[in-house]
Amino acid sequence: RKEVEQDPGPFNVPEGATVAFNCTYSNSASQSFFWYRQDCRKEPKLLMSVYSSGNEDGRFTAQLNRASQYISLLIRDSKLSDSATYLCVVNALTADYKLSFGAGTTVTVRA
Amino acid sequence: DTAVSQTPKYLVTQMGNDKSIKCEQNLGHDTMYWYKQDSKKFLKIMFSYNNKELIINETVPNRFSPKSPDKAHLNLHINSLELGDSAVYFCASSHARQGRLNYEQYFGPGTRLTVT
Numbered sequence: 001r002k003e004v005e006q007d008p009g010p011f012n013v014p015e016g017a018t019v020a021f022n023c024t025y026s027n028s029a030s031q032s033f034f035w036y037r038q039d040c041r042k043e044p045k046l047l048m049s050v051y052s053s054g055n056e057d058g059r060f061t062a063q064l065n066r067a068s069q070y071i072s073l074l075i076r077d078s079k080l081s082d083s084a085t086y087l088c089v090v091n092a093l094t095a096d097y098k099l100s101f102g103a104g105t106t107v108t109v110r111a
Numbered sequence: 112d113t114a115v116s117q118t119p120k121y122l123v124t125q126m127g128n129d130k131s132i133k134c135e136q137n138l139g140h141d142t143m144y145w146y147k148q149d150s151k152k153f154l155k156i157m158f159s160y161n162n163k164e165l166i167i168n169e170t171v172p173n174r175f176s177p178k179s180p181d182k183a184h185l186n187l188h189i190n191s192l193e194l195g196d197s198a199v200y201f202c203a204s205s206h207a208r209q210g211r212l213n214y215e216q217y218f219g220p221g222t223r224l225t226v227t
Binding site for chain 1: 153
């Protein structure tokens with residue numbers, strides 16, 4: 001089983017819509033959770049850290065469900081500029097606690 | 112005032128050559144990383160240094176040799192390049208891990224390596 005699994009999508013949504021997707025992780029002891037976005041041919045950029053109580057940053061809301069071992073990202077009022085690949089990142093249960101990256105969920109917002 | 116910078120941005124070279132990629136960060140972080148992103152878009156950790164000490168060394172061919180002259184710089188030297196080495200190599204930096212808690216990593220713009 002992969003450490004981090006994501007629905008690859010693509011999620012095609014109209015501007016103004018809400019889109020949400022999940023990421024499951026295999027390590028129940030993971031402590032660090034992040035969402036990154038990656039535009040085509042660009043580097044991953046931190047979107048937000050995910051905290052146990054859930055957190056919001058503008059139109060973006062992240063939730064953590066430890067019991068079911070998944071994190072979610074919800075984007076409200078989608079903009080064209082939200083089109084990107086969203087990477088789920090979790091720290092692995094290895095001695096070095098390295099970060100494991102999901103393969104990404106592609107979101108395309110259309111006019 | 113770029114936070115994490117890499118050079119070169121593009122690298123096209125022939126099989127068998129040796130090449131280096133350089134990375135510098137001005138964020139004051141003490142941990143730096145090299146990642147490889149292949150055509151399937153998976154980001155895989157290769158190496159990590161904390162204060163010039165190697166702390167992560169994944170299963171990578173020993174043709175790849177990282178070097179950290181100081182905590183703001185991390186270089187990657189690749190010997191005898193092979194076709195399969197073609198990928199995008201990203202450098203990243205962060206504050207040091209605290210127990211099981213990892214801090215956010217900040218990525219450089221990437222080096223697109225093409226081996227012909």
